[in-house]
Amino acid sequence: MIAALNAPLTVPPQVAASDSSAEIILFWVFASVGIGAALAMVTRRNIVHAALFLVLNFFAISGLFLGLQSSFLSIVQIIVYAGAIMILFLFVIMLLGVDRDDTFVERDVITRVAAVMAGTVVAATVVFAIIPAFGSDASVCGEFNVVEVVADSDDLPCVGLTDAIAASDNGSVGVVAERMFTRYTFVFELAGVLLTVATIGAMFLGKRHDVDDQDDTAWASDAPLPTMAQAEAVLAATHGIDPEGDPDGESAGEEN
Amino acid sequence: MPIGHYFAASAIMFAIGLGGVLVRRNAIVLFMCVELMLNAVNLTLAGASRVWGEADGQVFVFFVIVVAAAEVAVGLALVVNLFFRRGTTDVDAANLLKW
Numbered sequence: 232m233i234a235a236l237n238a239p240l241t242v243p244p245q246v247a248a249s250d251s252s253a254e255i256i257l258f259w260v261f262a263s264v265g266i267g268a269a270l271a272m273v274t275r276r277n278i279v280h281a282a283l284f285l286v287l288n289f290f291a292i293s294g295l296f297l298g299l300q301s302s303f304l305s306i307v308q309i310i311v312y313a314g315a316i317m318i319l320f321l322f323v324i325m326l327l328g329v330d331r332d333d334t335f336v337e338r339d340v341i342t343r344v345a346a347v348m349a350g351t352v353v354a355a356t357v358v359f360a361i362i363p364a365f366g367s368d369a370s371v372c373g374e375f376n377v378v379e380v381v382a383d384s385d386d387l388p389c390v391g392l393t394d395a396i397a398a399s400d401n402g403s404v405g406v407v408a409e410r411m412f413t414r415y416t417f418v419f420e421l422a423g424v425l426l427t428v429a430t431i432g433a434m435f436l437g438k439r440h441d442v443d444d445q446d447d448t449a450w451a452s453d454a455p456l457p458t459m460a461q462a463e464a465v466l467a468a469t470h471g472i473d474p475e476g477d478p479d480g481e482s483a484g485e486e487n
Numbered sequence: 488m489p490i491g492h493y494f495a496a497s498a499i500m501f502a503i504g505l506g507g508v509l510v511r512r513n514a515i516v517l518f519m520c521v522e523l524m525l526n527a528v529n530l531t532l533a534g535a536s537r538v539w540g541e542a543d544g545q546v547f548v549f550f551v552i553v554v555a556a557a558e559v560a561v562g563l564a565l566v567v568n569l570f571f572r573r574g575t576t577d578v579d580a581a582n583l584l585k586w
Contacts, residue, residue, distance in 0.1 A: 254488050262496040269500050269523055273507035278515055285519050288500075292526050295493065299533045301545050308529075311552050316522065316559050323563045324515060327570050346509030350502035357498035365491035365538070392537050403545075410542040411549065422553045429557030436564035465575045 257298045265291030278329060282320050289313045300392045302403045493534040501527035514566045514576045518559065525555050 268288035275281040289312045296305040392406070399405035411419055500523060507520035529548045536544025566576055573580040 258488055258492060266499055269503040273503055281516055281519060292530055295530055296533055299537045301533045304533055304545055304548050307552060316556060319559055319563060323567060329576055343510055346506045349509060350506035353505055354498050354502035358495050362491040362494050365489060365494060392540055395540055406542045407545045411546045415546050422550055425557050429560050433560040433564040436568055465580055
């Protein structure tokens, strides 16, 4: 590889296409699973199901990280997101007992159409405006950081992460750690401060306060957890929605 | 594997999360949609890290995960508080500051 780096610049971008077909299979499997799980998460009415679909989505993204040669992130994704954050979500869902079918889907058709349009516009903007520049096989390590490579080399024609990881004693973790504890040391410490502040804030917010006269005392903390009918009554009071409204109207949102 | 494929998958997931934030009204589901959007951005950062062969993108992903964890801790505490004050996690029930 060192010899290859010293060779004159002959850059056939097609050489980059020589990456394994395993990555292609990996990508299509995990990308379709991830997008499908994301769609299912948004459209499920049962919050627990939505949370479990989100876990599936996190696992899929973790697999995509593997394809991007970021095995450290892949592990962190599973440990922190699927392991810690989603457990926190599920604990709160369990604690509040809000896992019943939620009636809180936005019923306003205009809002729904606007949401779909906003999502489409965002996705289309990115896909058509930014991605064509990265559409070729060579884009993985294309014209941005191509260095000297001989045309018949099997290696990717760039100092991409492949070479950086190969040069590190500790693989992907070493590459990330070396950057994190040199250039970004101060940011790393700030992140620690942020986590401390967030912990203190969560402890303060999670404490039960005395009932305030602004509170809806029907929902005082020593009352039994509200039933679905009571929740619908609150919904009706705060949003002017008839709780007896057509429940089949929800199904329109389920299939997008 | 063109890196644009990763970017496209990321953009689609981000758009799904955005649509979810706009459509759903349950605060917990809203938070989950925000997590989905953060993950989509993480995917883009990791892809850029691979394109440029620098680990900075992966470091940013790490910091985004840290901030997301802090955000979820505080946000879910807020949701619990809202639930005990209003009896629902509907975001429209938190209307004291509404003009």
